[in-house]
Each structure stands twice: as C-alpha cells, then as structure tokens.
Amino acid sequence: MSLVRVQNFSISLDGFGTGEGQSPDAHFGHAGQRLHEWMFATRWWQQGGGGGVDDAFARQHGDAVIGVEIMGAGKFGHPGWHEDPDWKGAWGPNPPFHSPVFVLTHHTRPSIEMEGGTTYHFVDTSPAEALEAARNAADGKDVRIGGGPTVIRDFLAAGLVDHAHIVVVPILLGRGVRLWDGLEGIEQKYRVETTASPSGVTHLTFTRAGV
Amino acid sequence: MSLVRVQNFSISLDGFGTGEGQSPDAHFGHAGQRLHEWMFATRWWQQGGGGGVDDAFARQHGDAVIGVEIMGAGKFGHPGWHEDPDWKGAWGPNPPFHSPVFVLTHHTRPSIEMEGGTTYHFVDTSPAEALEAARNAADGKDVRIGGGPTVIRDFLAAGLVDHAHIVVVPILLGRGVRLWDGLEGIEQKYRVETTASPSGVTHLTFTRAGV
Numbered sequence: 001m002s003l004v005r006v007q008n009f010s011i012s013l014d015g016f017g018t019g020e021g022q023s024p025d026a027h028f029g030h031a032g033q034r035l036h037e038w039m040f041a042t043r044w045w046q047q048g049g050g051g052g053v054d055d056a057f058a059r060q061h062g063d064a065v066i067g068v069e070i071m072g073a074g075k076f077g078h079p080g081w082h083e084d085p086d087w088k089g090a091w092g093p094n095p096p097f098h099s100p101v102f103v104l105t106h107h108t109r110p111s112i113e114m115e116g117g118t119t120y121h122f123v124d125t126s127p128a129e130a131l132e133a134a135r136n137a138a139d140g141k142d143v144r145i146g147g148g149p150t151v152i153r154d155f156l157a158a159g160l161v162d163h164a165h166i167v168v169v170p171i172l173l174g175r176g177v178r179l180w181d182g183l184e185g186i187e188q189k190y191r192v193e194t195t196a197s198p199s200g201v202t203h204l205t206f207t208r209a210g211v
Numbered sequence: 212m213s214l215v216r217v218q219n220f221s222i223s224l225d226g227f228g229t230g231e232g233q234s235p236d237a238h239f240g241h242a243g244q245r246l247h248e249w250m251f252a253t254r255w256w257q258q259g260g261g262g263g264v265d266d267a268f269a270r271q272h273g274d275a276v277i278g279v280e281i282m283g284a285g286k287f288g289h290p291g292w293h294e295d296p297d298w299k300g301a302w303g304p305n306p307p308f309h310s311p312v313f314v315l316t317h318h319t320r321p322s323i324e325m326e327g328g329t330t331y332h333f334v335d336t337s338p339a340e341a342l343e344a345a346r347n348a349a350d351g352k353d354v355r356i357g358g359g360p361t362v363i364r365d366f367l368a369a370g371l372v373d374h375a376h377i378v379v380v381p382i383l384l385g386r387g388v389r390l391w392d393g394l395e396g397i398e399q400k401y402r403v404e405t406t407a408s409p410s411g412v413t414h415l416t417f418t419r420a421g422v
Contacts, residue, residue, distance in 0.1 A: 013398070013415075014391035015226055168379075170403040170415065174395025180225035184385025187224070192381040196407035204224075204381065 002135060003142045003211060006152055006164035007061050009179075010035040010201075013168060016176035017149030024078045027090050029176060035169050038201045053197045057165060061096075067141025068134040069097050072151035073105040074177075076120070082107035089120060097146075100137045102130055104151060127151075127158045149179040156183055164190075164206040213346060214353045214422060217363055217375035218272050220390075221246040221412075224379060227387035228360030235289045238301050240387060246380050249412045264408045268376060272307075278352025279345040280308050283362035284316040285388075287331070293318035300331060308357075311348045313341055315362060338362075338369045360390040367394055375401075375417040
C-alpha cells in the first residue's frame, strides 16, 4: 500500500515550522538552522554524528520507499522566486530528493530536470489533485509531503496524511508560520507516540488507524 | 534559596493552556479535562494510579517547599466571578493549595480564609510586586506561579521564573489561550530538558542557570 508521509518536519515549541523574513540567504527566516541542528548532528547527515534515535528517524528520509515529494512554493524558494526565470530551487544542482518533486504554486513553469534523479514539476491544484498526480508518478512507492508548514497543514486538514513524523525543537521562535493552526481534534484520527531524544528534541509520530 | 516555580502546567500540542468558552461548569472551556487526564491517572491523584514519571512530576505539587501560590483571575473563577460577592473560588471549601494564595485581579475584595490552610488574598499589581508580597508571605519557601497561561506567560516574560515544569499533551485544541505568545528566545535563559512519558505526554523542564 502506498502511503502519504511527513518525515522529519521540525517545528519550534511554539509551533513555527519556519521563521519570519525568508530570503535567498535565509531559507527559514530568523529561525536560521536552529530547527534542524538535531538532524545535522546525526550520522545520517555527517560522519562522526550520533547514531541514536534522532539518526533512526532522520535516515527514513532516504528511505527507498519514497517515490515522489510534494512541496510548497515556499520550500522551493524564497518569496519572489517566480520572478527569476532561471531559479532552479533552493536545493542546489543535485537536490536531496532523487525523485519527481511536485511544487504547488500559482506560478507554474515547465518541468526542470536536475542531477541525481530529481525532476521538478509545477502544479497549481488542490492538495487532493496534486496527490493524485504524485501517486501516478510514484509507481507504487510512498509520497512525501515535504513542507513547508502551510502545505503540511493543508494536507492534514484534508485528511490525506497516513503517517506524520514531527520533531519539536525546544526553542521559542515567537514568529513565523505555524504548523498546527486550524487542526483542532486531528489527533483523534491517529495513534500518537512521543519519544524524547537526549538531544532535547521530541519526536512525535501520528499513525492513521489501519496503516 | 526561595525559588519561583511553575508546576504541572499542561498545554496542548498547539500551545493552549486553556480552551475557549470558560464557564462555571467548564473551568478549562472546551478543553474539558483533556489537559489533565495524565495527572488523574497517577498514584498521586488516586489509589491504583500509575507510579511512573507522570506521578514523579505530579507529586511535586504537594511538595512541602511551596509556601505561596500566585494565580490569575481566570484560575480563581469563570469570567464574571467578581460580580458574585459570595464566590470563593473554583476549588471547593478545602482547596488543594494549603497555603496563602495571591489572586491577581482588577476586582479586589477582602481576603478569604478557607479550610485546610488556604487563604485567598486579592491584589491588583504587577507580577514583580505580587511576587514581592508572595515572597514575604512564603516564609523562605518557594512560590508557585499557578496559572493560567496568561499569568505564567507574564511572569516568564518578566524574567521572574526560576524553574518551570510544562506538560505537553498530544492533542490539538485549536483555540483558547496560548502559553508561549511573546516569549521568543526565552529558552536561552534556561537549561531545557525533555522527558516523554509512556502516557503520551512530554514533560519539559526549564531550569535557570545557577538554580
């Protein structure tokens, strides 16, 4: 069965998945790298990193079962990227997706083939329609909802997510884009497990019944 | 050294310390008892309850080192309680404080002596002034900041809290009063530890340097 998954999505204790003031030099705004330091400290990210629970979760991102990623315009680039016809995403020439990536945007453009197996496709559709296209391209594998917070929130609200892994980082960003707005009671559809890491972050998993 | 402490203060995953629609019959509004079920399931609360990490944290509330509690008007009663001259708090004739309690309110009234050692005093002052009065009454013991969320937030923002124990319950309330608003970067003043309980809640402790 092909699942719809959220992996390693990090938020602050006050619920922000990205900071304020996103720009080409600050992909997460004033949050900087603080939401992802736990990940950079894993063996999955770098030689000499830790091999504990953070690593076990992080390396699922490279899981061979992901066939497609869906991301929002704000993950693809800073506000205004669509005005640059040469913009090819915030992820360099060899992006870490290695699969088709569907970018949800009101500013569509022709698909872009990158190194390493990543191809960006641009779609201006609802979450459900984007998911249908992604499933067709995923060839039986899982679909990752890659973020940012608005996109994950929209897919959760639409009832389209089978398994979500959210990482709560014990910092207070104070401002930015919240993940949880408008999702009252959504935990009732999931089995929720919490795991605290010695690094200080908390891993939350939401698993839909029957998955 | 007399400390200023927050104990067992429970919030939802989306940061709400109380729900919407507080009334005489719904002290936490639409949250009902959901923020405190973890506590009701402990041995500290009831015979036959669990004796694990939730219990270890919960029973600090009964700690003999607390000399005074400071609470907000919203913890003392539902909106409008001040219009009832006979209102003696939402905690029954023998409240679980067993100490002087300073109630922060714009509607002061004469002190009320209850059974079991609780006396309610009503003050219309700043957090710092209330704390000074509380410390004088605490006779060298610690001062608990009892909530609600607005009061805890105000004391944290004013830099007056030495140790805070916050419990994150994996539910999404969606609406109510948030704890974390306006506290950007406050974690930098504290050592933060996270402990996940098998019950699903996460215990966060904030300990100020040197405490």
